[in-house]
Amino acid sequence: MALIELRDINKTYNNGQPLHVLKGINLDIERGEFVSIMGASGSGKSTLLNILGILDNYDTGTYHLAGKLIKDLTESKAADYRNRMIGFIFQSFNLIGFKTAVENVELPLFYQGVPRRERHAKAMEYLEKLGLTQWATHFPNEMSGGQRQRVAIARALITKPEIILADEPTGALDSKTSVEVMQLLKQLNKEEGITIIVVTHESGVANETDKIIHIKDGIIGNIEENTTHSAWDGSVMK
Amino acid sequence: MRDLINEIWNSVRNNRLRTALTGFAVSWGIFLLICLLGAGNGIINAFQGSSDRFVTNSMDIMGGRTSLPANGYREGRWITLDRGDLDIIEGKEFNDQVDMVAPVTSSVSDKMALGVKTVSTSMQGVTPEYLDIEKINMDKGRFINPLDVEQRRKVVVLSTKHEKELDRNLIGKWVNMQGFSFKVIGIYHSDESDWRTSAYIPYSTMKGIFKPGEEIDDIYITFNGVSNVDQSLDLENTISSRLKAHHKAHPDDPNAIWIWNRYTQNAQISQGQRLISIGMWILGILTLISGIVGVSNIMLISVKERTHEFGIRKAIGAKPGKILSLIIAESVSITAFFGYVGMGLGMLACEIMDKTLGQRSMNLGFDTIKMMDNPTVGLDVAIEATLLLIIAGTLAGLVPAWKAAKVKPIEALRAE
Known part of the structure; x- marks a missing residue:
């Protein structure tokens, strides 16, 4: 069984006019893959990501994550699964402003009930891994965008999740930092074998991944194998 | 945590x-x-x-001024309480209900002197019962006792105010009131909020020296067996009508006899x-x-x-x-x-x-x-x-x- 198994996922939003966003998504993602989901805005890629991240429900179909059926979960069960199985990286970093870098990184472990010392030691370990040791006690607004995104990555990694979901991870970064962040994700995938799914609308970003899943009008289009990273002509990322 | x-x-x-x-x-x-x-x-x-x-089950009875003509008298007649009123209240009819009876005779403000110091004070002739009815709080010494009344002693109980104005150690000293020397036997407590500032002397002394004759200014009584306002008003009305009859006032005259009923007030x-x-x-x-x-x-x-x-x-x-x-x-x-x-x-x-x-x-x-x-x-x-x-x-x-x-x-x- 694949790590992620989506079978005929349908999702309709009912805001006045019913909007059929996902029209039968079938998708398998194996452990250790580095994939991107590409699509224009309105294609349903964000909705798909939200469903993958257990942030939103779907109407029909089945979603198995690491063998567990993710359907009609209670809020607290969903929170628990998110905490243990999924690491999020957001476009806008989503760090808590009044917490220092190390406190932000610790937070997922806090919700697991890990003791303070252990949590702190672990957070420092991950910050060191991402080269942020000297920034540990700084607040997010004292850091650059790249540093903030690295703090967010450390926070996503600290629970050793099954998958990392990155929603436009470079969307708020300049091109140089974007390359650095993508290199970092690539390295994490290669060296630690972490499954990473990147949602993006930028070809340059998608090209860094090994597999590009195109989504259009709520259905999966072609799936490009991209192990040679030649899906894109190599012009400037942005 | x-x-x-x-x-x-x-x-x-x-x-x-x-x-x-x-x-x-x-x-x-x-x-x-x-x-x-x-x-x-x-x-x-x-x-x-x-x-x-004050004791809540008490009344202060005073004479008033008639507002209705009765028994050949015109209205506007001053009523003064006398020995007869005292006899009625102390008599058989009220024997069960009335406990203590204390007649009081007052004089208007006058000078009281200790050596060269003089203060102005009113004087009241009272009986020992007055202490309990009016809840007078003794600071030093003692209040008027039965022997003082019986022997018409020239003794006086002053207030802490007097003490402040005249001398720190008043007990045992002699003060001069209207030409007579009175020995200070006690000091009672009187604070800022207290309306009592009189000098108390034995009732009999008052009658003998300053106010000879029948008249009584106030009769204080305490009573029992009253458990609600209506009962206290009943007693008040009965006493009032007996006293009005005694003074030949109209039975319905509201002003002939004044009664301050502390029970109702309370x-x-x-x-x-x-x-x-x-x-x-x-x-x-x-x-x-x-x-x-x-x-x-x-x-x-x-x-x-x-x-x-x-x-x-x-x-x-x-x-x-x-x-x-x-x-x-x-x-x-x-x-x-x-x-x-x-x-x-x-x-x-x-x-x-x-x-x-x-x-x-x-x-x-x-x-x-x-x-x-x-x-x-x-x-x-x-x-x-x-x-x-x-x-x-x-x-x-x-x-x-x-x-x-x-x-x-x-x-x-x-x-x-």
């Missing part, structure tokens, strides 16, 4: 204005409540103090105290409600403001219960802290009231009472009120907190 304290401290430190506003709402609510209850208690205590100064005062107390509690509860509304209002805003933060927390694994307990813990600590600050300030304000208004008196004509007596609130009431506000504030904050906990993480993340 330490994590929770850290979380609270962090969020308080980072939301100073919000914390200050909540704190102010809470402190102000409790402060007002404590002040109100304190002032109410002060007024109630003042009334209490004034009715504590009942009225009790009623007044009850009303004040009820009023204070109503005001207090309204104040509390406004405090609660303030707290929950600010909670609502605060929760709204932090929706995005809660979204982040939820995305990385915070269960709804964790969000709920974080908000509640935060509001409880803020409310509790500022609640106790408000309570402390309120009690301080009560102390200040005690030192200022508590020392001032009010003249009610027949009586002088303190504006406020001990206008403070017991620590237990204060703490209870503060606890009530904390609990109620938390309950009020539960609704927004519950909403925040239930918002879907995806919606919360979208909020900015």
Whole structure:
């Protein structure tokens, strides 16, 4: 069984006019893959990501994550699964402003009930891994965008999740930092074998991944194998 | 626990204005409540103090002036009480109900001298019973005793005011009143709010020296067997009609005999105290409600403001219960802290009231009472009120907190 198994996922939003966003998504993602989901805005890629991240429900179909059926979960069960199985990286970093870098990184472990010392030691370990040791006690607004995104990555990694979901991870970064962040994700995938799914609308970003899943009008289009990273002509990322 | 304290401290430190506003709402609510209850208690205590100064089942009987013609007399005739009235009251008819009877004869203000010092004072001739009926509080020495009356001794009981004006050690000294020397045998307590400043001498001495003849100014009586206002009015009316008959006044004349019925007065005062107390509690509860509304209002805003933060927390694994307990813990600590600050300030304000208004008196004509007596609130009431506000504030904050906990993480993340 694949790590992620989506079978005929349908999702309709009912805001006045019913909007059929996902029209039968079938998708398998194996452990250790580095994939991107590409699509224009309105294609349903964000909705798909939200469903993958257990942030939103779907109407029909089945979603198995690491063998567990993710359907009609209670809020607290969903929170628990998110905490243990999924690491999020957001476009806008989503760090808590009044917490220092190390406190932000610790937070997922806090919700697991890990003791303070252990949590702190672990957070420092991950910050060191991402080269942020000297920034540990700084607040997010004292850091650059790249540093903030690295703090967010450390926070996503600290629970050793099954998958990392990155929603436009470079969307708020300049091109140089974007390359650095993508290199970092690539390295994490290669060296630690972490499954990473990147949602993006930028070809340059998608090209860094090994597999590009195109989504259009709520259905999966072609799936490009991209192990040679030649899906894109190599012009400037942005 | 330490994590929770850290979380609270962090969020308080980072939301100073919000914390200050909540704190102010809470402190102000409790402060007002404590002040109100304190002032109410002060007024109630003042009334209490004034009715504590006499025996409640007593009456002061005085002669009046007729307003109706009767038995061939025209209206407007002055009635003076005499030996006959005393005999009626002490007689068989009232034997069961009337306990103590104390006739009093007063003289108008005149000079009293000790050496070269002179003060002006009124003089009252009284019997030993007067001490108990009027609850006179002896400071030093003794009051008039039966032997003083029997032997018509020239002795006098003065007030602490006299003592202050004349001499620190008055007991045993001789003061001069209208040419006669009286030996001071006792000093009774008379404070700022007390209308009693007379010099008391034996009734018989008064009659013998200054006011010979039949007339009696007041007859004080105490009675028993009265358990409600109606019964006390019955007794008052019976006495009044007997005395009117004795003085050949019209039976329906309301002005011929004056009776100050302390039983009825006390009942009225009790009623007044009850009303004040009820009023204070109503005001207090309204104040509390406004405090609660303030707290929950600010909670609502605060929760709204932090929706995005809660979204982040939820995305990385915070269960709804964790969000709920974080908000509640935060509001409880803020409310509790500022609640106790408000309570402390309120009690301080009560102390200040005690030192200022508590020392001032009010003249009610027949009586002088303190504006406020001990206008403070017991620590237990204060703490209870503060606890009530904390609990109620938390309950009020539960609704927004519950909403925040239930918002879907995806919606919360979208909020900015």
